[in-house]
Amino acid sequence: VSTQSTGTSTQKGETEESDVLSPExxxxxxxxxxxxxxxxxxxxxxxxxxxxxxxxYGISWLPVYKASSTNWKTFFIDHVYPEKAAKNDYARGAVxxxxxxxxxxxxxxxxxxxxxxxxxxxxxxxxxxxxPLSRLVSHYRKTVTSKDQLKxxxxxxxxxxxxxxRRSQVDPSLQRxxxxxxxxxxxxxxxxxxxxxxxxxxxxxxxxMVRWILYARKKRDWHGTNDHWTPASQWTDICQNDLDIVxxxxxxxxxxxxLLHRLNMTEHLEYFMGxxxxxxxxxxxxxxxxxxxxxxxxxxxEELNKIYEMDYExxxxxxxFVETSx
Numbered sequence: 027v028s029t030q031s032t033g034t035s036t037q038k039g040e041t042e043e044s045d046v047l048s049p050e051x052x053x054x055x056x057x058x059x060x061x062x063x064x065x066x067x068x069x070x071x072x073x074x075x076x077x078x079x080x081x082x083y084g085i086s087w088l089p090v091y092k093a094s095s096t097n098w099k100t101f102f103i104d105h106v107y108p109e110k111a112a113k114n115d116y117a118r119g120a121v122x123x124x125x126x127x128x129x130x131x132x133x134x135x136x137x138x139x140x141x142x143x144x145x146x147x148x149x150x151x152x153x154x155x156x157x158p159l160s161r162l163v164s165h166y167r168k169t170v171t172s173k174d175q176l177k178x179x180x181x182x183x184x185x186x187x188x189x190x191x192r193r194s195q196v197d198p199s200l201q202r203x204x205x206x207x208x209x210x211x212x213x214x215x216x217x218x219x220x221x222x223x224x225x226x227x228x229x230x231x232x233x234x235m236v237r238w239i240l241y242a243r244k245k246r247d248w249h250g251t252n253d254h255w256t257p258a259s260q261w262t263d264i265c266q267n268d269l270d271i272v273x274x275x276x277x278x279x280x281x282x283x284x285l286l287h288r289l290n291m292t293e294h295l296e297y298f299m300g301x302x303x304x305x306x307x308x309x310x311x312x313x314x315x316x317x318x319x320x321x322x323x324x325x326x327x328e329e330l331n332k333i334y335e336m337d338y339e340x341x342x343x344x345x346x347f348v349e350t351s352x
Contacts, residue, residue: 049284056272056342063339064265069139070336074263078124079145082106085289086126086145088153088262091254092161093275095154097301101294139266150289152271155258157343158334160276163232163318165254170229173214180212183252187230187238195225232318233326240329259336274341320348 089095242250
């Protein structure tokens, strides 16, 4: 079964095309495709409001988790909130006063469907996206290799994933005790012994995480729609927000300079190229997504890729399937 690269190029034919087509041509074709797909899907409305307006630059930024959103947030804090930067306040809430509130819903029509308070008509709306399974693997790796992340995400998915996967291995009489030990470990209060009989005291595996996501979505548990793996097409409300530019992180070498030119921020090209190259490459290496997906059964691969069907359509990505005997 063929797999789709999730490293340097993930849009159909983009590696070859980007050598001969201008970034403007590539992005214009992408934006046209988004409109075509949205029309065919009857413009789904997810009522997702995640646009941030920065009047200093005349731009509206729609961050997508695990697609260089931290780099852009850091830039805005450094340049718009120097007093917060001086205090090393780079928390997500540091820019929340720039989050736009919807003013009206005009319904499906030409032009901007969603309009927002404080945002002028000529503001350039943009986002940066990434192959959804690359985002998922990146989030998984960062979580299981960081005590701080395990603690921060304990109640969002880590504990639920571990308990769901290993409950059958625990004697019912020990369930409460072992879950208390799990809580203590995830909060960073204790360090479990290597020979601990408690099966909960090990980081979740990638297949366990995926099984939790599939289980939670089936049960309509909101924990199954974590921001880090919510489809970008849903998170950005792609058919309602009338974005001007959508950039693929995997094609940043070609598209990022064009984006900054359109945003009148070319003087910051060196900063962003360095940040994007670092964040895009350090967490997920070539072939790693395929390696992770290969740990899933064929059915699990199919169900996981179904979650991102709209991402694949609107952004031109391909699903990832790996031959497996599971």
